[in-house]
Amino acid sequence: MKPLMSLILATGLLFSAPTLAIAKPTYNPTTNESIRILRDMIQIPSENNHEAQVAEYLQKVLKSHGIQATLIPYAPGRSNLIAEIHNGSGKTLAISGHLDVVDAGNHDEWTHPPFSAHIDDDGVMWGRGATDMKSGLAALVMAMIRLNETKNFTGTVRLIATVGEEIGELGANQLTTLGYMDDVDGLLIAEPSSVGIIHAHKGSLNYKVTAKGVAAHSSMPATGKNAIDALTQAMTAINDELQQKFNTADNAILGKGFSNVTLIKGGNQINSIPDYAEFEANARTVPEFDNQAVIAEIQRIINKLNSEQKLNLSLEVTADLPPVQAKASSPLIDAIIDTVKDQPSLGVSAQFDLMQSVLKQDLSAAKQRFGKTQIAPMAVSGTTDAAQFLRHRNDIDLAIYGPGIPMLNHKVDERVPLEQYLAFIDVYEQVISRYLTPSTASK
Numbered sequence: 001m002k003p004l005m006s007l008i009l010a011t012g013l014l015f016s017a018p019t020l021a022i023a024k025p026t027y028n029p030t031t032n033e034s035i036r037i038l039r040d041m042i043q044i045p046s047e048n049n050h051e052a053q054v055a056e057y058l059q060k061v062l063k064s065h066g067i068q069a070t071l072i073p074y075a076p077g078r079s080n081l082i083a084e085i086h087n088g089s090g091k092t093l094a095i096s097g098h099l100d101v102v103d104a105g106n107h108d109e110w111t112h113p114p115f116s117a118h119i120d121d122d123g124v125m126w127g128r129g130a131t132d133m134k135s136g137l138a139a140l141v142m143a144m145i146r147l148n149e150t151k152n153f154t155g156t157v158r159l160i161a162t163v164g165e166e167i168g169e170l171g172a173n174q175l176t177t178l179g180y181m182d183d184v185d186g187l188l189i190a191e192p193s194s195v196g197i198i199h200a201h202k203g204s205l206n207y208k209v210t211a212k213g214v215a216a217h218s219s220m221p222a223t224g225k226n227a228i229d230a231l232t233q234a235m236t237a238i239n240d241e242l243q244q245k246f247n248t249a250d251n252a253i254l255g256k257g258f259s260n261v262t263l264i265k266g267g268n269q270i271n272s273i274p275d276y277a278e279f280e281a282n283a284r285t286v287p288e289f290d291n292q293a294v295i296a297e298i299q300r301i302i303n304k305l306n307s308e309q310k311l312n313l314s315l316e317v318t319a320d321l322p323p324v325q326a327k328a329s330s331p332l333i334d335a336i337i338d339t340v341k342d343q344p345s346l347g348v349s350a351q352f353d354l355m356q357s358v359l360k361q362d363l364s365a366a367k368q369r370f371g372k373t374q375i376a377p378m379a380v381s382g383t384t385d386a387a388q389f390l391r392h393r394n395d396i397d398l399a400i401y402g403p404g405i406p407m408l409n410h411k412v413d414e415r416v417p418l419e420q421y422l423a424f425i426d427v428y429e430q431v432i433s434r435y436l437t438p439s440t441a442s443k
Contacts, residue, residue: 090155097137098165131404136190143428172388192404203323249289326398
């Protein structure tokens with residue numbers, strides 16, 4: 001508008017200048033298939049379960065575009081989905097997203113109902129899973145549909161949509177065991193990460209320590225054995241020992257690991273000595289002090305306390321997701337960087353500005369702390385399905401890159417800007433083509 005205004009002033013035509021209005025883009029799910037698919041997916045409440053409904057919906061969408069998809073049952077009401085497209089011989093790229101979402105919590109706290117997929121006047125779609133991660137999965141599906149039509153790739157694209165990512169990466173574990181990653185050269189996961197390409201993340205280990213004692217009246221504690229006292233002793237010893245180990249295990253990419261106690265239970269009446277207590281904790285691990293080493297250390301401490309203090313402690317591992325550290329430089333990451341570098345709207349600064357406009361809060365300090373000006377490889381603490389997909393192989397090109405606003409993951413009023421979602425469909429189409437057919441990527 002500035003050049004136009006300068007021309008108007010210079011020629012003295014201000015009195016006759018027409019009013020120019022910039023129309024907002026419309027995001028109509030009745031005319032835009034990509035938006036309709038995302039809306040339909042969000043409207044299916046696949047909270048920590050019930051993923052089969054989303055898988056069956058995507059199966060129908062893919063079939064309508066000539067792509068056969070297979071449901072891989074995990075449990076009643078829970079199914080993963082596998083679909084493939086081929087164009088000659090070449091590499092195999094797995095593209096993946098999870099079908100489940102976390103609990104929406106109290107629906108009354110949401111600005112718009114969490115499964116309404118409401119689109120506001122700014123072109124933002126609201127709903128549980130909008131960011132984490134149905135927008136990413138839908139974008140992969142749409143890119144796959146386009147590539148099946150254009151055949152602008154060589155090799156195989158394998159869509160892997162999983163159950164139970166939020167509660168242990170259940171589907172990724174099952175499908176890896178069934179062999180769906182055995183012949184894969186690259187893995188693109190569409191988790192929300194628009195300001196960097198994740199190639200490494202810490203492991204996640206959930207564990208429970210229980211203490212058994214002897215119940216007694218609180219007026220006669222000597223006749224019982226307080227399970228809470230035993231648990232407190234164990235918790236202190238485990239925390240201290242783990243912290244010392246983590247402090248000496250510093251990974252050049254992932255940094256140091258850590259552990260946090262997150263749940264404690266014990267006792268059932270104020271005037272009774274408790275005979276049972278437990279705590280649960282989550283550790284974020286690095287290769288230098290990985291899940292198995294942490295488990296062994298906790299068990300060593302428990303064995304020592306049981307032997308020396310005559311306690312009755314036990315350990316249970318409830319989730320075991322190893323750390324991931326793929327190469328920071330790979331043909332897949334290069335394909336993303338090459339695709340995004342000439343698109344200003346997908347640059348780091350523009351993505352921070354977009355998130356700022358959606359959140360209605362100042363993110364300039366976060367942008368400054370982030371430091372990077374161009375899309376680049378990065379490492380994070382949070383785990384993904386890659387922990388299961390790559391557990392037996394370290395030679396797979398990995399890139400975790402997708403639409404969404406990570407600050408809204410698992411929160412009330414989760415939402416995604418539709419302009420970002422639609423842009424990522426184009427990005428995925430180009431990235432897949434570049435990775436599988438690098439010699440023709442510039443054509």
